[in-house]
Amino acid sequence: MKLFKLRGGVHPQGWKELASEREIRILPLPERLFVPLQQHVGAPAQPLVRVGEHVLKGQLIAASQGFISAAVHSPTSGRISAIGDYAAAHPSGLTAPTVTIASDGDDRWLDTDVPADPFLLTPEDIAARVGKAGIVGLGGATFPSAVKLNLSRKNNVHTLIINGGECEPYITCDDRLMREHASNIIEGVRLIRHAVGAVNVMVGIEENKPAALFAMQTAAAGTEVKVIAVPAMYPMGWDKQMIRALTGREVPADGRSADIGVLVHNVATAFAVRDAVRFGRPLVSRLVTVSGGAVAEPGNLMVPVGTLVETLFGYCGGFSSKPARLVLGGPMMGMELSTINVPVVKGTSGVLALTKGEIGREQASPCIRCSSCIRACPVGLLPLQMAAHIRAGDSAGAVSQGLKDCIACGCCSFVCPSHIPLVHYFNFAKGELMEQERGKLKQEATKKLADERIARIQRIEQERQAAAAKRKAAREARELAAKAGTV
Numbered sequence: 001m002k003l004f005k006l007r008g009g010v011h012p013q014g015w016k017e018l019a020s021e022r023e024i025r026i027l028p029l030p031e032r033l034f035v036p037l038q039q040h041v042g043a044p045a046q047p048l049v050r051v052g053e054h055v056l057k058g059q060l061i062a063a064s065q066g067f068i069s070a071a072v073h074s075p076t077s078g079r080i081s082a083i084g085d086y087a088a089a090h091p092s093g094l095t096a097p098t099v100t101i102a103s104d105g106d107d108r109w110l111d112t113d114v115p116a117d118p119f120l121l122t123p124e125d126i127a128a129r130v131g132k133a134g135i136v137g138l139g140g141a142t143f144p145s146a147v148k149l150n151l152s153r154k155n156n157v158h159t160l161i162i163n164g165g166e167c168e169p170y171i172t173c174d175d176r177l178m179r180e181h182a183s184n185i186i187e188g189v190r191l192i193r194h195a196v197g198a199v200n201v202m203v204g205i206e207e208n209k210p211a212a213l214f215a216m217q218t219a220a221a222g223t224e225v226k227v228i229a230v231p232a233m234y235p236m237g238w239d240k241q242m243i244r245a246l247t248g249r250e251v252p253a254d255g256r257s258a259d260i261g262v263l264v265h266n267v268a269t270a271f272a273v274r275d276a277v278r279f280g281r282p283l284v285s286r287l288v289t290v291s292g293g294a295v296a297e298p299g300n301l302m303v304p305v306g307t308l309v310e311t312l313f314g315y316c317g318g319f320s321s322k323p324a325r326l327v328l329g330g331p332m333m334g335m336e337l338s339t340i341n342v343p344v345v346k347g348t349s350g351v352l353a354l355t356k357g358e359i360g361r362e363q364a365s366p367c368i369r370c371s372s373c374i375r376a377c378p379v380g381l382l383p384l385q386m387a388a389h390i391r392a393g394d395s396a397g398a399v400s401q402g403l404k405d406c407i408a409c410g411c412c413s414f415v416c417p418s419h420i421p422l423v424h425y426f427n428f429a430k431g432e433l434m435e436q437e438r439g440k441l442k443q444e445a446t447k448k449l450a451d452e453r454i455a456r457i458q459r460i461e462q463e464r465q466a467a468a469a470k471r472k473a474a475r476e477a478r479e480l481a482a483k484a485g486t487v
């Protein structure tokens with residue numbers, strides 16, 4: 001099949017060999033699981049359980065709230081031991097509302113609703129089951145999948161793309177999932193297709209994963225699903241890059257893929273959709289790569305959501321040397337962790353312990369205007385100019401250059417011969433902008449409250465005056481009537 005020209009991108013060292021040949025292992029059930037209520041884009045889920053209550057595996061413990069949100073289920077059977085703040089998987093080290101479950105060791109599933117033939121379900125029913133299962137985009141975006149399915153139906157999506165582009169160095173969980181569970185993924189893909197009515201269905205897999213390509217092509221043989229090899233480069237796993245490669249279409253800068261009739265889901269999401277629709281099983285576990293030069297035995301583990309990162313490293317033999325950096329996700333777009341005492345969430349694809357040698361921090365020197373960063377940017381931005389605006393304190397100038405479209409992929413920093421940490425500038429400036437926007441929203445909300453208070457006081461005063469006038473008129477009428485009676 002013809003592939004289309006890509007924009008930008010880089011070829012960082014893959015480090016995939018550390019974990020890619022290790023078969024999936026199932027992590028023994030931890031004694032305690034820490035399940036955050038916010039594991040997705042949108043509103044946090046609302047807890048439905050009480051401390052002390054016994055729950056079964058797959059039981060709904062927090063309901064989705066509003067249009068964009070996702071339900072949260074218990075990853076095992078046991079007792080709710082706490083509901084409150086716990087360390088969140090975030091570089092800030094802040095806490096987040098979390099349900100803690102003390103496992104009873106039985107890992108007993110709640111009885112689930114299993115359809116006789118999932119392909120006889122209506123598209124609406126499939127989307128409802130996906131929503132009920134709390135599935136979110138497992139490629140890292142964590143956008144609620146049911147919302148995407150419903151929007152796609154409304155937008156008459158004609159092309160379904162399943163993203164098998166696992167381009168972050170070290171991360172191999174999707175590669176292993178495709179090698180070991182290809183037919184289940186393909187069934188999930190076909191169910192998603194059924195849910196949105198897409199005419200074209202393509203799975204894009206990077207050409208440096210020949211075993212995954214072979215397994216998926218074999219599983220898809222005789223179906224409507226085409227499995228296609230795409231170039232191995234970073235960020236091939238970025239949805240818009242995959243769409244470009246397979247369709248030649250460009251998603252508008254501030255738009256969604258549905259705007260051009262395309263729906264993209266990740267391979268692990270398709271796997272989770274199959275579990276939810278065929279077996280009624282919610283998303284309570286996921287595959288996580290544990291890797292990096294400081295890990296004794298890197299690997300790919302199937303783990304319950306809420307398992308502590310510390311447990312994962314422990315199961316992989318602990319550290320063979322002192323880690324210089326701990327990362328949640330991949331090294332290009334992942335988050336640096338200050339502690340391993342944080343839980344795995346639905347969007348966690350990997351946890352890394354990197355050595356000093358793997359980080360390779362170099363001293364930054366002045367820009368030599370080589371324009372390598374411009375050529376590497378997959379979005380088509382001008383990183384050196386955006387950074388110059390930010391350095392000058394001119395965030396409006398950086399925004400006018402496209403700062404808000406930057407996906408923080410780090411390609412520009414990666415190629416910069418002067419080792420200028422460009423992506424750090426952009427992340428910092430975006431954080432400042434968000435802070436300003438939050439401040440503006442807060443100011444607007446405060447003003448609204450103040451205006452409402454003034455209006456309420458005025459209304460009470462008007463009502464008081466009207467009541468006084470009414471009383472006065474009544475009194476005067478009574479006095480007049482009295483006078484008339486005495487005449």
Ligand code: SF4
Pocket residue numbers: 366367368369370371372373374383384412415416417418419420
């Ligand atoms: S890659 Fe680095 S040195 Fe080259 S133009 Fe961009 S910022 Fe300057």
Ligand code: SF4
Pocket residue numbers: 376377378379380381382383405406407408409410411412413422423426
């Ligand atoms: S981090 Fe932003 S500016 Fe740099 S290459 Fe990626 S998208 Fe472009």
